[in-house]
Amino acid sequence: MDSEKLSLPGATLKLVPGDINTVSDAYGRFEFLNVPAGEYTLSVTYIGYKNFTLPAAVTAGSVTEHKIVLEDGGLDMAEVIIMGDRLKGQARALSQQRNNENVTNVISSDQVGRFPDANIGDALKRVPGVTMQNDQGEARNIIVRGLAPELNSVTLNGDRIPSAEGDNRRIQMDLIPSDMISTIEVNKTLTPDMDADAIGGSVNLITRAAPNGQRISGTLSGGFNPIRGKALYTGGFVYGNRFANNAVGIVLSGSYNNNTYGSDDVEAIWDKDEHGNVYVNETDIRKYDVQRIRRSLSAAFDFKLGKHHTITANAMYNWRDDRENRYRLRIDKIEPEYDAGNTITGYTGRIGRQTKGGIDNSRNKMGRLEDQRVQNYALRGDHLWGSKLDMDWSASYSIASEDRPNERYILYRKGGYDLTYNGDSRAPLFTPSGENSAAIGLSEITENHDYTDETEFGARLNFRLPLSAIPSRKGRLRFGGRVRIKAKERNNNFFEQVPVDEDRFATLGSVPNVTWPGDNFQAGSHLVPGLFASKAFLGGLDFNDRAQFESEAVPSEFLGVNYRAKEHILAGYVRWDQDLTSDLSMILGARLENTSIDYTGNVIKDEEELTGTRSVANDYLNVLPNLSFKYNATDHLVLRLAATTALARPNYYALAPYISTIPDDKEIQAGNPDLKATYSWNFDFMAENYFESVGLISGGLFYKNLKNFIYTYRNQQYTTADFTADFGNASNPIPEGERWDFYQSRNGENVNVFGLEVAFQRQLDFLPGFLRNFGIYANYTYTKSFADGVYNADGDARTDVTLPGTAPHMFNASLSWEDKKFSARVSANYTAAYLDALGGDEFGDVYYDKQFFVDANASYKLTKVLRVFAEANNLSNQPLRYYQGIASRTLQAEYYRPRYNLGIKFDLTR
Secondary structure, three states: OOOOOOOOOOEEEEEOOOEEEEEEEOOOOOOOOOOOEEEEEEEEOOOEOOOOOEEEEEEEEOOOOOOOOOOOOOOEOOOOOOOHHHHHHHHHHHHHHOOOOOEEEEEEEHHHHOOOOOOHHHHHHOOOOOOEEEEEEEEEEEEEOOOOHHHEEEOOEEEEEEOOOOOOOOOOHHOOOOHHHHEEEEEHHHHOOOOOOOOOOOEEEEOOOOOOOOEEEEEEEEEOOOOOOOOEEEEEEEEEEEEEOOEEEEEEEEEEEEEEEEEEEEEEEEEEEOOOOEEEEEOOOOOOOOEEEEEEEEEEEEEEEEEOEEEEEEEEEEEEEEEEEEEEEEEEEEEEOOOOOEEEEEEEEEEEEEEEEEOOOOOOOOOOOEEEEEEHHHEEEEEOOOOOEEEEEEEEEEEEEEEEEEEEEEEEEEEEEEEEEOOOOOOOEEEEEEOHEEEEEEEEEEEEEEEEEEEEEEEEEEEEEOOOOOOOOOOOEEEEEEEEEEEEEEEEEEEEEOOOOOHHHHEEEHEEEEEOOOOOOOOOOOOOOEEEEEEEHHHHHHOOOOOOOOEEEEEHHHHOOOOEEEEEEEEEEEEEEEEOOEEEEEEEEEEEEEEEEEEEEEEOOOOOEEEEEEEEEEEEEEEEEEEEEEEOOOEEEEEEEEEEEEEEOOOOOOOOOOEEEHHHEEEEEEEOOOOOOEEEEEEEEEEEEOOOOOEEEEEEEEEEEEEEOOEEEEEEEEEEHHHHHHHHHOOOOOOOOOOOOEEEEEEEOOEEEEEEEEEEEEOOOOOOOOHHHEEEEEEEEEEEEEEEOOOOOOOEEEEOOOOOOOOEEEEEEEEEEEOEEEEEEEEEEEEEEEEEEEEEEHHHHHOOOOOEEEEEEEEEEOOOOOOEEEEOOOOOOOOOOEEEEOOOOEEEEEEOOOEEEEEEEEEEEO
C-alpha cells in the first residue's frame, strides 16, 4: 500500500537468496508458495515509488505475513520527484501493465478521474487500439483492434456482464459510471484461465475492494448542455473501513448523474435507378430531447478467516433511465422524374410528421422511457491449503434488462407532393411545393411495450500449485473449470389505437401542436423540423377508454422478434507458467469450451397469425491452445510474444428462424439458423520500455485469422424474386416493382487482420523549471483487414472487402500539467472512417465516418482533502455520422454540441 493506505497493484516482489518472485494482485495482495524455511530479504519495486527492502524469516509449517508501505517519489538522478494524484494513478496502471503476463492496457481510477469521462465507455476510448461507437453523445459500443463489439467481452471482476439489448450480445458501456470502477483492464491477448469469447479483447472492470483503513470521499458537480440550454447534475460517494482487528473490510459506493440534453439529426437513404442515377429515396429531419439519469450502487465485503482463508462478496446495481421525445419530419417514397435523356429533372414524394413520446405518468413523464438495469452479485473464496496448494472459487449471478413501457407514436402523413432538392448530399433537403402542414391527415397512433432480459449464472474453481521443470526456477501449474448458464428472452407487443371520433384527430392542425424552427439546428439551420403534435397531447391520450379508442394488435410488429434462448457453457483449462531463465518466462496451456444453445422462436403465417413455435438446438466443442512468452530484456524493457486462440458466438436472435417485416420502412430482417461460431488464431508481439520515472514507450504488431466470421448482409435492392429464392413458399411481403432493405447475419469464409500499435507516455521531469510539470500521453493504432467469402446481391464474391468495424487509424493524444495543487489536461481522440455494415454491393455499404473529439479538464487542491474541478466534453462538436458508399452521401449526421461541468471533490483517508 502507499502512505495513504491505498493498495498498490502490480508491485514486483522478490525473495533473496533464490529465484523466488511474484506480483501483487489488483488489490495489492501477494503470495509466495512453497518457500523453504530460512532467512530472506524481501525487495519491492514499483514505478514512481522508492525501492523497498525488508528482512523476512520463514519457518516451516507456518504462514508469514507482511504489510508493506511504499513511499512515493521515484528517484530521477539525485532528486526525489513528488507525484501528484494523476501521476500516482498512472504509476498504478503502468505497474500492473508491466507485470501482467499477457498483452494488456490498464487504466486506474485516478487516471479515469483526470479525463473528463462520465462513463466507462468514454474512458476506454483513450486506450491504444480501442475506439467507441456513440449514442446520444456518449461512448456506448466498444471496438478493440478493429473488431466489432460482438467480438469483444466485458467482465466485472472477471464475471461476464449480460446485455440489456434484445438482438445482440453488446454491453452498454455508457450504463456504468466511471467513478464506480477502481481499475479497467483491457486484455488484448487471453490466457487459458480466461473466458475464450474475446477475439478482439476482454475488458475487465474491477470494482473497489475494502481499503486498508478508513476512506470517505465524495463528488458533487453541476454542468450545462448548450444544445438544449439544460443542466446536468452529478453526485457520488465512497465509504470504506476495516473492523474486528482488520479481519473484516467493507466499502460502499454510490453514484448519481442527471443529464438533460438532446441532439439534432439529419438522415437519408440513397438509391440508384436503372440508368445509373443516384438519388435520395428517403430523408429525415429529427429533433431529439433527452433526459438520461444514471444511478449506481455497489458494495464489497471481505472476511479474513485466519491467515489461510478469505471470503469476498461483491454486489453492483446499475440503473439508467432514458426519457426521449423525438420529432421526425420524413419525406419518403421519393420518385424521380426524368427528361427524354433519362436525366432526373424533379421529384415527387410523401410527407410524414411523427411525434415519439410516452404516457404522461410518473415514470415516462410524456417521454419514451428506456429503463435499463444491470445487476451483479458475486461470492468468492481464496484458500491456502498447506504451503503448496492455492485454491479459489467463485459464484456469480447477473441480470440485465431493458423495459420500454407505454412507448407512443402519432404520425400525420400525406403524399403526392412535388419536391425541390437542394443538391447538398451532406445535408439533403427536399422542399414540398404548397405544403400546408396543418392540413396533413392522421396516418396512425400506436403504443408498444418492449421488454428484454438476460440472466447469467457463473461458477468457477481454480487450483494453483508449484510445478517447475527447471531446478531453482519458478513454475506454477494452474487448472480449473467454469460453468456459465445463460437465458435470454424478448417479449414485445404493439397496438394501433384507432380513434372513435376521427374528426377530432383528422388533421395535424386539429390537435395541440408545437413548431420547431431551424434556428441553430446543428445539422444546418436550413433544415427546419416544423409542425408536430405536442408530446403533452400524445402523452395525455387515454387508450384504455373504449369510448375514445379501439385497440388493434399489429402482430407483424412484434411476433417475429420475440424469442427465448438458453445457452450453457462448460469449460476446463490447464495452464503452466514456467520461468525458463531469470528473465524469460512462458505460459503454455489450453482451454476446452463446450457450448449448448437452445432457441425458441415464433412461427408466423401471413405476418399476423401465430401458428406455433420452432426451436433450434446446437452443441459444439472448441479446443483453444495458448502459448506466450515474456522476456525482461533489461530492467526497463519488456518483450512479449503470444500465439492464442479465441472465439465469438453468434447473437441469439441472429440464429432464429424468423422473418420480420416493417412495411412502412420497406425493411426485412431474417434470422439464420445455420450460423457458425467464429474461431480465431491470434499472434502478438509487443515491446515496452518503462522509464525510471512514470512513463512508457511501446510498440507492437498483431495478426488475427478469423474463420467463419459473422457479418450483417444488407441488400438495398431486395425484390420479390430475391425473397422467393431465399425463403420459398413463405408469405412474400414485397409488392411487385418495389425494392426493400434486407438484413441477415451471415458467415464469411476467412478474414485476416493486421495491425500496429505504438504508445508514448512520459512526464517531462527532465526539463527545467515549470516545464518539468508537463506530461505527454499519445498512442496510435493502424489496422488493415482482408475478408473473403462475402457475396453481393447477385451471388458473386466481393473482392477488396474489409471486416466491418475495422478502423484503419486510431490516435489519442493529451498534454497535461501538474504540480502538488493544480492539474490540467487537454485530450484529443481521432478515429478514421471505417466500414460498419456490408450492403449488397459497394453502393450499399455503410461507413462510420471519421471522428475527432477534443476534451479538457482542470482541478485545483484547496486543501489536502478538498479540490475543485472543471470539465469540458466534445469541444469539437463532433457529430455521429454514417455515410453510404462514399463520404459525401450522408446516411445519418447527429450533433450534440459540447457540455460543461464544474464540481468539488473531497477525500478523507486514515
